[in-house]
Amino acid sequence: MIRSRLLLPALIAVPLLAAPATGQRIQANPAPAPVRTETAPLTLDDVLRSSARAAPQIVEALAKIRGAEGRALTASGAFDTVFEAEGRSRTLGYYDGTVASARATRPLGDNGGYVYGGYRVSRGGFPVYEDENYTNRLGELKVGALYSLLRDRLVDERRTRRTLAAGDIDIARFEREAVAIGVQRRAIDAYQNWVAAGLRLRAYRDLLQLSESRRGGLARQVQLGARPDILLAENDQNLVRRRALVVRAEGDFQAAANALSLYFRDMNGDPIMVGPERLPPDAGALTGVAAAVRDDFARRRPDLQMLLARIDQGSARLALAQNDLRPRLDLRGEMGKDVGPVGLGGASRTPLEAAVGFRFSLPLQNRAAKGRIVEAQAEMDALAARSRFLRDQITVEVEGITIGVDAAEKLATIAEHERQLAERLAAAERRRFELGSSDFFLVNQREETANDARVRLIDAQARIAAARAELAAATADRTALGLD
Numbered sequence: 001m002i003r004s005r006l007l008l009p010a011l012i013a014v015p016l017l018a019a020p021a022t023g024q025r026i027q028a029n030p031a032p033a034p035v036r037t038e039t040a041p042l043t044l045d046d047v048l049r050s051s052a053r054a055a056p057q058i059v060e061a062l063a064k065i066r067g068a069e070g071r072a073l074t075a076s077g078a079f080d081t082v083f084e085a086e087g088r089s090r091t092l093g094y095y096d097g098t099v100a101s102a103r104a105t106r107p108l109g110d111n112g113g114y115v116y117g118g119y120r121v122s123r124g125g126f127p128v129y130e131d132e133n134y135t136n137r138l139g140e141l142k143v144g145a146l147y148s149l150l151r152d153r154l155v156d157e158r159r160t161r162r163t164l165a166a167g168d169i170d171i172a173r174f175e176r177e178a179v180a181i182g183v184q185r186r187a188i189d190a191y192q193n194w195v196a197a198g199l200r201l202r203a204y205r206d207l208l209q210l211s212e213s214r215r216g217g218l219a220r221q222v223q224l225g226a227r228p229d230i231l232l233a234e235n236d237q238n239l240v241r242r243r244a245l246v247v248r249a250e251g252d253f254q255a256a257a258n259a260l261s262l263y264f265r266d267m268n269g270d271p272i273m274v275g276p277e278r279l280p281p282d283a284g285a286l287t288g289v290a291a292a293v294r295d296d297f298a299r300r301r302p303d304l305q306m307l308l309a310r311i312d313q314g315s316a317r318l319a320l321a322q323n324d325l326r327p328r329l330d331l332r333g334e335m336g337k338d339v340g341p342v343g344l345g346g347a348s349r350t351p352l353e354a355a356v357g358f359r360f361s362l363p364l365q366n367r368a369a370k371g372r373i374v375e376a377q378a379e380m381d382a383l384a385a386r387s388r389f390l391r392d393q394i395t396v397e398v399e400g401i402t403i404g405v406d407a408a409e410k411l412a413t414i415a416e417h418e419r420q421l422a423e424r425l426a427a428a429e430r431r432r433f434e435l436g437s438s439d440f441f442l443v444n445q446r447e448e449t450a451n452d453a454r455v456r457l458i459d460a461q462a463r464i465a466a467a468r469a470e471l472a473a474a475t476a477d478r479t480a481l482g483l484d
Helices: 002-018 044-054 056-079 128-133 157-224 229-260 283-287 302-324 367-434 440-474
Strands: 082-089 098-107 114-123 140-148 328-338 353-361
Touching: 044 056, 044 157, 056 098, 056 157, 157 229, 157 283, 157 302, 157 440, 229 440, 283 440, 302 367, 367 440
Parallel strands: none
Antiparallel strands: 082 098, 098 114, 114 140, 140 328, 328 353
């Protein structure tokens, strides 16, 4: 009765809600677009391409490269052509001279000197102590150059800053390479852990399925009196234990998928949580990367290249400090020509003028430069010792990883042989149990032993993949890491 009272208002309200009001058109909300779910098995190449494209650490390293390039552009600004203009006019006093000038200066890229050219024009009269301001009516054209012969000839502060900035770009690129290798290395680990967790889950589910499929037959046999009741209870106990293993494996699989989403991202860079439907069908996905040790692996390591770039920067600083100890000897030449009718300064300014000169200075103590030399040399010695140790460390590291790969492959071969034997014994024991020649405890023991061997094989294959990934990272194998 209560249900009919509640149902009657609802039936009356349905047509009222469905009928449109007069003069009003009701448009239903469109149904949401179906979500497309990718079902193809996820491969290691998919993950590596995604992480190389969208991993935040790599994007951050790329931004640092752009920052270094900006600093290099700033350092190159010291070689920009500079234009300057100046004007001066006497508004009060006996003289009414006015002079305006413009000049463009361009530093030399291979010397500490510069070249310049200018134009100057004047009107009116100037006192005798400003006689150089006079020009012909159309002004004066002038070009000149300063060339360093000793200090600043081979290296100067401007070129050193540019060299150091170029080295910073190289260091930023090597840092980006090191970051990318580390990211790809961790991406491989995350993918292999996800695959291994999924295969372990599949193995435990297969083990659970054996108990579940056996329970129906045991229940019928117990009902018919062919088997004791305790046998069914024992099977239920195994069901509970194996179901617990499945639940634990499901948690590990979900945790591995969550860790994998840190590296597997969409085109917008957002993490993607991979579903179980994309798990590869077999353990072939645990093969890992095809890493191979090359003769030049030490030279391709970005950390060593970064150290060598810092050594080059130290050499540039040392050269600059040594340059500051040299005496300065600059040679200067200049040519000028007044054009147009003769001005108030007279005809003496009309002929072509040329002048040469020099400037010499000698530091008597210059302890600052000497201190910079000692500092730069000490830094060079420290970097040389560090690079020597790093080379030895890389060699030992690669050799150790190679040994680990060989050992992991041998263990995987043994684990595969063990799995085959254990599965043969489990299958034979199940047939004996079905024929009544075996007991329930023994058949469960054989099945669990076979499943343990299957899980150990998965773990061994995962160790091979991890060792190969570590070898690829240690040898900076860009192709194996998906960076080419």
